[in-house]
Amino acid sequence: MAISTHRTLPEDLVSIQAEMQARAKEEGLDFFDTNFEFVDYEELSMFAAYTGFPQRYPHWRFGAQYDELMKGYSYGLQKIYEMVINTNPCHAYLLNTNSKADQKLVIAHVYGHCDFFKNNAWFAPTNRKMLDQVANHAARVNRYIDRHGHEAVEEFIDACLSLEDLIDPHLPHVKRHDDHVPKKNSLATDNEQKTDETNDGRFPSEKQYMDAFINPPDVLQAQAEEKQKVQEAKEAARSFPTRPERDVLLFLLEHADLRPWQHDVLSIVRDEAYYFAPQGQTKIMNEGWASYWHSTIMTKYGLTDAEVVEYADHHSGTMAMSPQRLNPYKIGIELFRDVEERWNKGQFGSEWESCDDQREREHWNRDTGLGREKIFEARRIHNDVTFLDTFLTPEFCQKNKFFMFAYNEANEHYEIASREFYKVKEQLLDSLTNHGRPVIRVTDGNYKNRGELYLIHQFQGMPLKLDYARDTLTNLHRLWRRPVHIETVCEEKSTVLSYDGTSHEMKSN
């Protein structure tokens, strides 16, 4: 059932919105048109549960999310002020109980997000008409539910969601060489291979009487046999894909034995996973950027005397740090400010890097004034990982009191393990890379020549959670319908987990 009533902003907010929009433009932000809607908390929770879209396919997890948001709100534990989605035009929802100062802050914040959506390179391949597509997805899933039953479709969606992470977040940006190389070239390589094959690995010998010594016949024969064996083995294995495939969902779409509706549901899940991937990749930057702009615009233009305290209270609430959890709003805004300051003062380049006089560094100011330019550049090209990798400095970590924590087996507590810059940075980048999820690739869709699926977990020091891995394999088996395996490392031994439809197996070498 569609909820298409457009809840327009009340008059006073329309003028605030116009003002904020003008201010944002003045400051150089560049965004799609933004439609604001004015909703109550129930509706906002609903949109938030649906990740911003008014229509999603039926699934319990949205209900779960909604339940959590509503409970959190009714017990006064949490509150969402706004919600904005990456489409063209952008859609933003404002909570109707926000005070006027809050609304100003939130509208300025929203324009920050909109600018980021439009200009950040990682969002470039996303579908800006996602609103329609998601609604189409909902319609399609509803049709399947009508035809095949709620239970069947929901179970299948659950299985797909279980594999949702197995996409290649860089795929939309990758232009593979062979996608574009004209066919001629591939012919050429073919020819090379042929000549390679015809000469049988002979070394050129100018004098015939030497030939038997330079290319001894028994060695040649052995080589030929070897080659044939390899060739045969290759053919026998008929393994595909030719290179390990990170986009497991695509691989399943192409090769798994799915019924048409299942194929479509899986492709829906994959499409949405790709749509949401950049938001995961740029959480810190996106929130940091929006916060940077709400604070800039509010403190420069927006606030009346009466609103200062309220604004300060809410701004600092959003920026609160906690020992156990990094607040992306906080690191984001601080890092943007830090970059701006450094580039304004010329604290970059080889001269700055090579200076190790602490006092000089403290008072370093070359009046370069490049700050604004630099942060606009950063918001255009970076994602969280590259942003932190490029701009995180020891001074910044110290100033913001970063530390790394680790689990202490002895007293069963998490403890502050280190404040050393490189350790902190490494840990931070680790946890951001691939959203902190394991990197897994399909290496063989015809394992043992029996049509079994073989995945490899690229081990980076953190073992998989085994019970979850088993359940995920079970779900993978639902889609692949032949035995499935994943190779990982468990207790420092290479281990293969397998599921053949009836029982789980674990083999370590």
Next chain:
Amino acid sequence: MSRNIDRDLTRFKQIVRGKVRQNLRKYVNHGEMIGRKGKNVVSIPVPSINIPRFQHGPKGSGGVGQGDGEEGQPIGKGGQQPGDGMGPAGSEPGDQHYREVEVTLDELAEMLGDELQLPRIEPKGNDAIVSKKDRYTTISDNGPDSLRHHKRTFKKALKRSIASASYRPERPMIIPTRPDFQYRSWKSVPLPQSNAALIYIMDVSGSMMDEQKEIVRTEAFWIDTWLRNQYDGVECRYIIHDAAAKEVDEDTFYHTRESGGTRISSAYKVCRDLIRRDFPPSEWNIYCFQFSDGDNWGEDNKDCLQMLIEDIMVHCNLYCYGQVESPYGSGDFIRELRNLTEEHENLVLSEIPGKDAIYDSIKTFLGKGK
């Protein structure tokens, strides 16, 4: 207008409820997960429905945080992974995410009954001993001035004055008249009187370890839940014994660790006296649950059986004996009792080798519908 989200919410709740049903076995075995707080509603931390994914192990390798503190300072308890790196509340699902599901004890008992297919109990005797009590919970138009409810009176007067357009905001004066007056008033509430008595007897001799006591505790909770659901009011009494027995309160019952020998007859003596004194069998449905590791002082068995048959079992709806397996107990006593089961229908025996067996044991005890 019905919204899509309501459909998803209903679906979620159904799944969670269903989940409680299916996994009840698990809960029974992990009684400590259930808190009994407030009046009747318990908050059960039910694992939120986590879609399994390939993910890193529970302890990971740590994360990054912000704030003051020396190296080595603890920042969070084990078992709960602090947010791994990212996200404001809610954006990243935490590792162990518990969702609170409110289930009342009655619902829980229903589920238990369904799951174990327990028959409803036919109470004996005067099952409806009900007394009445007056509680001042309502409002009336009449009453003595001492019970006048000023706030309500004022509100009503305000309403009337606004309705009759005599209210002037610049001079907001309200004068209540007689019809505005509201008084606190009473309502008669039927107070169910207890008519089921549960007597728990536990052996706390040296051979009962903490693990055995945990089993008893869990089992007692579920028995309690079921019987409270079946009767309007339930009285619980607790007896512990080693070589000597005494009646104790609930807390002591679960936490005492005595030592020394075992003389079961001592407990039976206390139990017998208790029934005589407090629970005339004509008015009470009496349930006895005895938990022991089956070790008894050899010469004591004869006295025990005699007392059990003559003074206790005749009065009981059900006499349940659960024998917990312990590394030290000989487990003889259940053999003695087995000889009696043919003649005495209300004697139920069950052996509980470990936590997993609690479920079956409850079924054995309560499956008779008595």
